[in-house]
Amino acid sequence: MPLNHSPSVDLEKLALEHIAPRLLSAGYCYVDNVLGEEFGDKVLAQVRRLHQEGVLKDGQLAGRLRGVSKKHLRGDKITWVAGNEEGCEAIGFVLSVIDRLVVLCGTHLGQYYVKERSKVHGGILRIFPDGGSHVADVEPLFDRLLFFWSDRRNPHEVQPSYATRYALTVWYFDAKERAAAKQRFKRLSESRQDSASEDS
Template sequence: MPLIELVPDADLERLALERVVPALLSRGFYYVDGLLGELVGDAVLDQVKEMHLSGTLQDGRLAGSVPGIHRRRIRGDQIAWVSGSERGCEAVCVLLNVVDKLVSLCAGRLGGKAIRERSKAMVACYPGNGAGYVKHVDNPNSDGRCITCIYYLNKDWNPKEHGGILRIFPEGKSYVADIQPLFDRLLFFWSDRRNPHEVQPSYATRYAITVWYFDSKERAEAKRRFKDLTASTLQHEGTSS
């Protein structure tokens, strides 16, 4: 699929400056519906379904194991990491280009954040057996992740029947925000402790694509800490052997 002009630059700029930036600064999250349109959204969905059916998606890993608690009680998704340049990911690449452009328009207006890079895309499927993901924070320890963007791919989703709500617990607020994982919806939220969130049990196959955008200063500091920790560990192992 060629990279076509899906959304005019002027429309993306208006969306970024008039809606996304104000909402992130005031509430910490925002979603937009109808991002790509039916045709391209369908193409992304077809490619994600193909990854699922071909066995490309594997059980999502946990940052740390908890004795006596099965992984599926914490997170029940199956995932694959893609750059968008792989064969069979052409429509995913179109999606990533649109989201990159949108975030770059927001980047200079988000309180001094230096957003210049992002993660690969995490393609995820909750297989509909009651799988979910318990309440957690994407970036609890300053690893550089600044903005979480999730693109949903679920047609005819009925939350009363299918579950699968993403519930955000905004820090210091008396309310929660329930986000339905609807087809062609793009959600933004701060990745840090301001937005603990959970994926409620899903009783139908639930697809999403997530990318994280990095604050380059925080990311560099996180890499430096990791390098120092690794060097310290190796030094300790060398002296104790």
């Protein structure tokens, strides 16, 4: 399906005058009506198809929690999509728009330089900016794009949903933090290999 579409907003202006300043001042930012209803319907149809075909699987928890119901903590269904899969062209276009916005924010995020994407999905997203008592409830509206620091600066949770909700979720990494995490993982892997060799 060829996609002859462009966002209904000026991406450079949006990134530099709205997204980057709001991320720096409040820790989160959302933008409505980025793609337009007609194109949004194409994205929604592709996500629904993935759901109907059983591609979406139960979300997993990190670590093991004994005596805790996984469904109570995480009731979502997810799949990882790069956007170049057959039948996912509209999703791929959305990812390319988000990539472009992140690149445009580039060096305008204070000490952070976000350049690398990790990868899709999710009622209301409740954010606790700076871990404080102030709460930001962001309603999952159609064609809404939300940016926020998804780390210790913004503890967050998805409130219960009483209807089927679909969301595309993309994570990006600060270049320095990503390099440090890769180095820690490499050292941990080498340490485990050394321990296994000693036990043999």
